[in-house]
Amino acid sequence: MVVVGAGLAGLAAAHRLISAGLRVVVLEAAPDVGGRLRTDEVDGYRLDRAPGVLTLDHDGTAFARLPALERLTLRPFAPGALLHCAGRTHRVAPRTAARGVAAGGPEAQAAGRGERRGRPERTAAEGPAGTDRRTRGARSARGALETARALAPAGALSTARALRGARTRADMSDVVGLARLRVALGRFASVPAQGLLSRPELPADQALSARGLPARPAQTLVRPLLTALLSDPALTTSSRVADWTLRGFARGGLGVPAGGQATVPELLAAALPAGTVRTGVRVTSVSTHAVETERHGTFGCEAVLVATGARSAAALLPGLRVPQFHPVTVLHHAVDEPLPPGAAGPSFTVCAERGAGRGGAEPDPVSHTWVASAVDPSRAEPGRTLVTSVVLGERSAEPPAALDKAARGQLAGVYGTSTDRWVLLAAYHDAEAVPAMPAPHDPRRPVRVLSGLYVCGEHRDTSSPRGALSSAERATEQILRDFGLPTVPRQLAEEVAA
Template sequence: MEAVDPDDAVDIVIVGAGLAGLAAAHQLKGAGLRVRVLEAAPQVGGRMRTERVDGYRLDRGPGLFSMGEDTEGFERLPALDPLALRPFAPGAVLHADGRTHKLTSPANRRQPEPREGRPGRESAGRSRTGRATRTGIARFDRHTRGTRGALTAARALTGARSRADMSEALDLARLRAALARFAAQPAEGLLARPELPAAQALSARGLPSRTVDTLVQPLLTALLSDPGLTTSSRVADLTLRGFARGGLCVPAGGQAAVPELLAAALPPGTLLTGVRVTSVSTHAVTTERHGTFGCEAVLVATGARSAAGLLPGLRVPGFHPVTVLHHATDESPPHGPSFVVSAEAEGAGPVSHTWVTSAVDPSRAEPGRTLVTSVVLGEQAAEPPALLDKAARQQLTGVYGACADRWELLAAYHDPDAVPAMPAPHDPRRPVRVLSGLYVCGDHRDTSSPRGALSSAERATREILRDFGRPTVREDTRATAAA
């Protein structure tokens, strides 16, 4: 701060150095505007933070990205060129009633290999031309039409012989066929469907209630961090589509790698941390201990509560609370780099989903050690860490088939505002322009995902450039093409 004069003229002051704020800073600087970013915390990232504990890298939030859906926007930010993404195994593992069920990819698609230096440009299920491959989807749908076809597919998928095995295999076959349809459906088609709460919409999707209750709801709950499934059915449909098309991944080294790369690529003096903003106007930002920063416009890129505090009248959404548990062990639990969803009956345990983090990204753990991450959702997430840990260990013992009593609890991170709620009806394009000179962005203005944060930042950037009389990126691209 000693080297920065608050009176130095800038065009835009951005409040908040999370994903949205940092992305907007790069886009605005790329358009030739002078930018300053103010962050109240001592580090960047907002909710995308990674702590280093005893040699482990622990994400404070779930830190999962949808390959292709969330990471598509990364490719428009050159600062993220060095980012490496670590994909999960295709599909998911569903654990129910003491049994494990493998949900494989819905079509003839190959999961992208781990990439060093750039996010995968060809997401799973895409050809070199960028079009989704549909041959396997169509073939599978034909074989699963009707009970006889579904039974045939179930036998082929699992080799099941007993009646119970056949019932479970049939449920998996139905779910796999449903995901295949989602993967093949264009986004516009899903958005054209009637909008309902996700739980209500599931009953109208043509799947038996048993399949919905035991498989679809637990999977969707994990993907949305919404145990009540009050989320808009349109958001839920797009989430399932993204999961079916690309699967899940994590950034190598922790989710903080994303904002840290963006911050490091900004010119010296652009980003100031430890600066708490108390009020904003169209031409000034007042801070708690560092004076007033003059500017021509302000972009508030904080979380929803902080944004409403700076911009009175801004609606604060509800939130889905989340607690993330990190355990270390010398053992190597099964399931490898799989996304494991607990589909147990209510009361079986607090964990919604879990994964062996060090199997997905070996850089997260000490050599020879294993890091297991588990997520608790809803009201249970607010319980004391000691109680959660005790209940989670019993559940994880069943999920992984290894005694979790000897595992070491490294950290329990609770965030009551982890995921902004998106109940129906949900507007994924909430206004980002408060008035000329005052703007707001963040996942709470779009969808509660990295993609939503980046999308809102892009929309805010376009509004700012338009008010400044500058061509937007798309307008500039069209002008270049016309020339």
């Protein structure tokens, strides 16, 4: 049995096939395993080439079910996410998440509260704060407070404080909207997996108003959050995929692999029998009984599983559809000076309002950012700080120098400090970073081309690590069935991405 591609899907499939008693060879064109899950070491920093942020209830659970990844550690972000908008930062998290953090130590408690970079902190339910405590429209304020108390009893006190500081009715609306959003996310986390599948499928952008989320926060807060998690600025992604992603965020939060993305495929490859994985071998053609390579001859086999990216798979298997892609650029900055206390934590920060750029320039480029060394200290040497930022859409294709210049002004506002002395360590652009999943989207695309020839990868499922693993499970199950062998029980069957 030959597996073409030593990315996440190919390595996971090799484990399952070997556990079923088959002899497997994995051929990889690159000099290292991992596919897009790569981490570079630059001047003492560990830099991921792709965003690499996981929804822990979704991707993280899938990793946990692979015995070869028992030694993998996932570093969580602070619960929820920070939404930076109009100079203010709000923490958006389900009520259940906020309560869970409050039970921890001082650091965990601080992570669960709303923050304002370099300014006094506010709770997750609070909206824009103001020093002028004279509110307009006392009747509106009383009604808003009653609504907030009914929706979020645990946050009523903080909501009341925010309402007393609100200057306008719009501010009051934001306060109540955030309280409602917090409760709505908590309810969303409890929706059964099958409940998501029963909802009408729409483009995610159109579905925002039909998911029981408050209208204003849905557009100003949830939309940019989903944009960041899906790498899709236009939100053309299927609403079922978006729902699944939002549910994973609400249930488990976000995190990254300790040591960088490359740790995942490295652990998988190390757990395979010696000689199973052969790197630097470029495959030029495949058939049911042979694999031709560029410089390493022909590998005879009884079946072939193509586990490469979508475009490479289509080159080896003519007729396979190549999807559209979402481009991404990842910027890594070294920061020598300490960040302000309110900006140095392990939070996932979404730039909720990028608007027009400074001086009439283009809109600000960064979609989301985080202090990578705070989330995972192994990303930088002690005493050093690594900030990772992501640019999506057309702007991601700009030259690194221009993108870096545009990002610095934006990041200065987000982190509340000068970025003039930040050092750009790397700018990784990938025009085909994330396969698009527009509605209607089939998360169970066929993995059997014909008997003896199979395909798997995130492009056959959903554009996520869990999608890659799910497609690998379906492909190996089909291979074993065709070989007349007992199938290995599928571990992800109950929650294949919607």
